[in-house]
Amino acid sequence: METLQHYIGGRWAEPAGEDVVAVVNPATEETFAQFHVGGADDVDRAVAGAVAAQPGWAALTVARRVELIHAWADTIAAHAAELAELECREMGKPVGIGQSFIAGAVAGLKAAADQALTYPFTETVTGTDAGTADAGTGPAGGRTDIVRHPLGVTAVITPWNFPVVMVLGALGPLLAAGNTVVVKPSERSPVSTVRLFELAAATGLPPGVLSLVLGDARTGAALTEHEDVQLVHFTGSVGAGRAVGTATGRRLSRSVLELGGKDPVVVDAGVDPVATAQAVAFGAFINTGQICTSMERIYVHERIADEFVEALVAAAGTFAVGDGLDPATMLGPLVDDRQRDTVRRHVEDAVRKGATVRAGGTVPDRPGYFYPATVLTGVDDTMLVMTEETFGPVAPVTVVASFEEGLAHAASSRYGLAATVYTDDPDHIATAARLPVGVVWVNQWQGGGPERLYEPARDSGMGATGARAAYDAATRPAAVHIAATVPAAATAPAADR
Known part of the structure; x- marks a missing residue:
């Protein structure tokens, strides 16, 4: 059995x-790895190492920092299959699916780092105030530069469902802007993150620029409450996110929080019901539904509802359940028994309140924390499966009389992470863009490029991220005003000469 360690100060x-x-x-x-929970002393050592390394890292040119990040990314890409297998063993994601996500994350890391090459770390403000002379503070004119400095030491706390992807997704702007980072992965899936740090150590990142502490909620609390941590980038549950926001707010530091989701899908009358159902099945069942932006509420127009549901049930049947190490597997296990119990409880609650199981809905009689792709109809907002985050392979369908009714249902949630709409109506697209969520996908779930930025709404989090917003969050602006002239030496009165 492997015993995992921290990575501190190189x-x-x-x-x-x-x-x-x-x-x-x-x-x-079966247990295949273990680790001792890191405490406050471990966090202190990791943060101290990051504090010591940060000035030297920030002193490098932006181009050099980006070059080192690219070297690490290339090494990760060469080990993508190995990392995907580790993810499979620790949280169940099928290897093929894991590799594709890791490849995308590597590309995203490079793109995010490259944005530092054009980000305005220094820019001159136009329209300098001409009233300074009248105020008696000196001659008018001059210029004001806005200089954006790195924050210093930052922390990244990642969830268990995408161990590699979530680390890489956060690090690009933080590192390229000149910050050092302490990472705390989920205690449920730390093995692939440890391997990431082994690869970082082998590719020349200076000691202390990246540190790793292993532990549970206690370790995370010690990190978020540390006085030398200037920003916490947290992805996880709403409850834990509130605790992070409280801790950082108390010491007037920053946090970027991406929390839970209960993402809706609205299917309009004019789309192809079969093709759309197949797309929705992918969005609902991929990674066994363990994605913050999984499709968890489906509202379909009554004119195509029968065909859509029939096609969705057929698509659910193609998601073969099994060990993710088997290339034939489309649906791996849930991360643990606790998560499967949540999924089972939501489905049972829905059935008890009148929903119909059209596919799946029962725990397989086999070892492992498996649950099949499940389709429910006849659901309503009294059911947990429509109001609480299920985070499992369940597609609950509500039939609506109009696209507008579907949008109204979509907006009626305490969550606001993302939403997907399928429509060929330009007016409906314009209306959907006003949904109170961070991201609206139209006719393509998970669409968008590296320039995308967004901020979750409601209980789904706070803090804009992506593209320039990520660099704005990773830096502190300071205004530097340079006067037009140097003050002249004072002249003594004639009587005193």
């Missing part, structure tokens, strides 16, 4: 804590 180190966490393969229920 060295691998045993955690100081005594509590041990087992990492369990959710397909076999």
